Amino acid sequence: MKKAIITLCLFTGLFITSNAQTNEIIGQLQDDTGEAVLFANLVLYNTADSSIAKVEASDETGTFRFKAIPAGSYDLKATYVGFEDLWKRGLSLKEGEQINLGALQFGASVIELKGATVTASRVMVEVKADRTVFNVEGTINSAGSDAMELMRKAPGLTVDNNDNITMLGRSGVLVYVDGKRLPLGGQDLSNYLKNIPAEQIDRIDIITSPGARYEAEGNAGIIDIRLKKDKNLGANGSLNGTYSQGRFARYNGTASGNYRNKFMNVFGSLGGAQGRVYNNMVFLSYQNGLEMDEINQSRNEWSNYNYRLGTDFFIGKKHTAGFLVEGREMNGEQNGFNRIELSQQAIVGDIDSILVATTHADDNRMHNTYNLNYRFDNAKGRTINVDLDYGSFRNTSERYQPNLYYDANEEVVLTEVINSFDTPSDIDIYTFKVDYQENVLGGRLGLGSKLSRVNSDNTFLFFDEVNEVPVQNNARSNRFEYEENVYAGYIDYSRKIGEKWSISAGLRAEQTDAMGNLQAFVDTLQEPPVIQEYLSWFPSAGVTWQVTPKNTLSLNYGRRINRPDYNVLNPFNNQLSQLSYEKGNPFLRPEIVNNIELGYTIAYRYNIKLAYSKTLDQITRLIAPDANDDRAGFITWENLAEQTIYSVNVSAPVQIMEGWDAYFNASASHLNNQAEYEDGGVVDVQAFTYSIYSQHTFPLPLGLKGEVSGYYSGPGIWGGVFKYESNWSLNLGLQRKFLKDQLNVRLSANDLFYQTGWDGKSAFNGLESYGSGRWDSRRVTISMGYRFGNQNVKSRKRKTGLEDEAGRLGGE
Numbered sequence: 001m002k003k004a005i006i007t008l009c010l011f012t013g014l015f016i017t018s019n020a021q022t023n024e025i026i027g028q029l030q031d032d033t034g035e036a037v038l039f040a041n042l043v044l045y046n047t048a049d050s051s052i053a054k055v056e057a058s059d060e061t062g063t064f065r066f067k068a069i070p071a072g073s074y075d076l077k078a079t080y081v082g083f084e085d086l087w088k089r090g091l092s093l094k095e096g097e098q099i100n101l102g103a104l105q106f107g108a109s110v111i112e113l114k115g116a117t118v119t120a121s122r123v124m125v126e127v128k129a130d131r132t133v134f135n136v137e138g139t140i141n142s143a144g145s146d147a148m149e150l151m152r153k154a155p156g157l158t159v160d161n162n163d164n165i166t167m168l169g170r171s172g173v174l175v176y177v178d179g180k181r182l183p184l185g186g187q188d189l190s191n192y193l194k195n196i197p198a199e200q201i202d203r204i205d206i207i208t209s210p211g212a213r214y215e216a217e218g219n220a221g222i223i224d225i226r227l228k229k230d231k232n233l234g235a236n237g238s239l240n241g242t243y244s245q246g247r248f249a250r251y252n253g254t255a256s257g258n259y260r261n262k263f264m265n266v267f268g269s270l271g272g273a274q275g276r277v278y279n280n281m282v283f284l285s286y287q288n289g290l291e292m293d294e295i296n297q298s299r300n301e302w303s304n305y306n307y308r309l310g311t312d313f314f315i316g317k318k319h320t321a322g323f324l325v326e327g328r329e330m331n332g333e334q335n336g337f338n339r340i341e342l343s344q345q346a347i348v349g350d351i352d353s354i355l356v357a358t359t360h361a362d363d364n365r366m367h368n369t370y371n372l373n374y375r376f377d378n379a380k381g382r383t384i385n386v387d388l389d390y391g392s393f394r395n396t397s398e399r400y401q402p403n404l405y406y407d408a409n410e411e412v413v414l415t416e417v418i419n420s421f422d423t424p425s426d427i428d429i430y431t432f433k434v435d436y437q438e439n440v441l442g443g444r445l446g447l448g449s450k451l452s453r454v455n456s457d458n459t460f461l462f463f464d465e466v467n468e469v470p471v472q473n474n475a476r477s478n479r480f481e482y483e484e485n486v487y488a489g490y491i492d493y494s495r496k497i498g499e500k501w502s503i504s505a506g507l508r509a510e511q512t513d514a515m516g517n518l519q520a521f522v523d524t525l526q527e528p529p530v531i532q533e534y535l536s537w538f539p540s541a542g543v544t545w546q547v548t549p550k551n552t553l554s555l556n557y558g559r560r561i562n563r564p565d566y567n568v569l570n571p572f573n574n575q576l577s578q579l580s581y582e583k584g585n586p587f588l589r590p591e592i593v594n595n596i597e598l599g600y601t602i603a604y605r606y607n608i609k610l611a612y613s614k615t616l617d618q619i620t621r622l623i624a625p626d627a628n629d630d631r632a633g634f635i636t637w638e639n640l641a642e643q644t645i646y647s648v649n650v651s652a653p654v655q656i657m658e659g660w661d662a663y664f665n666a667s668a669s670h671l672n673n674q675a676e677y678e679d680g681g682v683v684d685v686q687a688f689t690y691s692i693y694s695q696h697t698f699p700l701p702l703g704l705k706g707e708v709s710g711y712y713s714g715p716g717i718w719g720g721v722f723k724y725e726s727n728w729s730l731n732l733g734l735q736r737k738f739l740k741d742q743l744n745v746r747l748s749a750n751d752l753f754y755q756t757g758w759d760g761k762s763a764f765n766g767l768e769s770y771g772s773g774r775w776d777s778r779r780v781t782i783s784m785g786y787r788f789g790n791q792n793v794k795s796r797k798r799k800t801g802l803e804d805e806a807g808r809l810g811g812e
Contacts, residue, residue, distance in 0.1 A: 443495020
């Protein structure tokens with residue numbers, strides 16, 4: 001590391017020139033509130049060749065001064081971690097002249113100063129009062145990845161071997177896209193996120209402690225994926241293409257554009273992708289005196305297309321109305337191989353038989369959403385947002401699975417069982433939401449209501465093949481209908497008290513009426529519907545203390561809920577083979593969590609968060625032995641009695657030296673799972689886990705920008721009882737811009753040492769299992785993006801317009 005730093009210092013020094021002249025450039029740096037920005041870094045570049053002319057830092061009053069520089073043409077860059085980079089271009093310095101730039105403010109706006117243009121680029125991670133923002137365009141190594149892979153890189157998030165996302169060690173994360181909740185869970189959610197290319201994502205908002213205006217669903221918090229939307233005036237557009245090569249290739253392309261004037265904004269995008277992926281898992285399990293050595297391999301080919309079209313109409317100065325239509329279709333072909341060696345545990349190496357199951361599946365997923373929205377803003381603090389949404393999700397899956405039992409030498413077929421499955425599911429979601437805000441008593445009052453209805457119709461048809469003819473097995477087939485209605489209302493209030501204190505408080509009430517109806521095809525298997533009706537209250541509160549002008553302490557509390565969805569309620573078996581399957585639990589109860597968070601921000605850049613979480617009836621994933629077959633095991637969902645988590649998260653952007661910017665994010669948590677079940681199963685598991693993520697960017701010769709990033713995740717727990725070992729990844733990236741920054745070319749190499757996989761073990765109710773898994777994570781990717789149109793003509797910020805932060809979505 002020491003040699004690398006010395007080398008980089010020498011390399012940077014090659015670009016620095018100095019001449020003893022009396023000419024100088026002076027000014028002051030301020031933040032967006034007018035406060036002086038202390039000890040910011042400033043670089044003066046020669047305009048002709050972009051070489052570094054001089055480097056300075058602002059003093060304790062925010063003032064900077066470049067002395068003894070030769071006459072010439074310069075570009076000035078100011079950086080301060082936690083703010084957006086600030087440029088002042090086209091400075092022409094004459095012999096013996098002093099240029100006084102006055103006060104320069106950091107911010108995203110474009111400002112005209114004496115013919116020179118100040119522009120800005122976003123930092124990779126921004127920490128705000130109510131959320132952490134992961135700017136996807138701030139990382140080179142995002143090229144060629146998807147929304148799910150970005151979750152692994154985002155601060156405070158972890159993703160386990162089943163693609164379950166946790167936030168600050170807590171499960172039950174709710175995922176939104178552009179402020180709209182995705183009604184998907186489990187594998188359906190994973191597949192959806194894997195089909196959103198990173199090139200379509202602007203940023204990811206990570207909200208660990210949502211207030212009362214957000215729906216209470218989601219124990220851990222909310223992840224809001226914000227897609228790109230151009231705010232430039234006139235006609236603008238972009239083209240993006242990516243090719244990625246691992247064991248298999250994948251590629252995608254996206255075209256987007258918009259036209260904006262003072263009356264309307266029309267925007268849209270069209271994209272497509274195709275590729276192949278693989279996933280390898282091995283398990284060694286012991287139960288009922290048997291040893292089972294299992295291999296699971298899957299090879300999936302997929303393709304998808306997506307579209308997005310919307311329009312905002314600016315009606316006068318106070319009213320905005322709009323619509324948004326989005327769609328996505330995904331087609332996939334999956335081929336799986338499952339092999340299990342069965343033997344007596346007492347006789348080592350003596351194989352009794354071998355089960356080989358091959359699976360072929362054809363999947364199709366069609367998702368379409370429609371939104372009508374209206375916003376009123378009188379520019380005096382009163383706003384009204386109204387949203388009407390409908391979402392349609394249609395999934396089909398047909399699978400064919402022969403199960404062959406061989407002798408110990410895998411030469412003679414002892415028995416053969418062939419099954420096939422037809423499992424369509426239809427989901428319809430309807431929501432109506434209205435939010436009202438008004439300045440009251442020196443603060444901000446918010447009122448709102450939301451009505452939502454979810455209808456889910458899931459059919460599970462199981463077939464036995466007899467004489468090469470599939471025959472429906474009614475004892476193992478069913479139809480599961482789930483209906484959920486939620487009626488919600490909230491009130492919240494926030495205000496400043498004096499110069500240093502601010503408070504917020506809210507209360508949300510949600511009435512839930514849900515019914516799960518299992519329609520068996522055999523009368524003796526019919527069960528009565530599971531009906532749940534309950535009213536829940538969700539208080540939230542927060543207090544913030546401005547300790548010093550640049551240091552802030554905050555304390556937040558919130559109560560949230562996580563309702564089980566159709567994926568975990570359907571009790572029928574979904575098998576990988578005859579001896580390995582998963583099933584839901586129709587009697588799951590909603591889980592309730594109380595979260596407390598203490599946060600401290602130092603000098604706009606260093607952020608520390610301590611959190612405590614107590615969850616009752618935690619819904620978790622368990623691996624258990626089958627009660628009817630000594631050889632079989634299954635995955636199911638159960639309620640834990642309680643889960644307690646203590647966690648800490650630290651993020652620190654650091655400028656190691658001029659041009660070398662680094663970001664560090666570290667989190668640690670202690671988890672305690674407790675439960676006792678009637679069949680004798682006991683969960684008593686404690687674990688300490690931690691993870692570290694770091695990213696470094698630096699300039700290279702020939703106008704290149706380099707990036708090195710990686711993470712290390714220590715041991716921990718997935719689900720209720722699965723203890724996993726540590727894993728890590730190292731990634732490299734290069735970026736070069738051409739054609740006045742309109743063409744952006746990125747090259748990245750991810751997981752160079754192929755260590756992203758998982759290893760671990762679980763023990764529950766007589767089943768002990770050891771496993772590991774790997775997938776196509778080691779990849780080399782090249783990405784190209786071209787932007788065209790009026791890229792430098794920004795629209796003025798309209799208080800009556802739709803802003804990306806909240807706008808027509810009313811904060812959700």
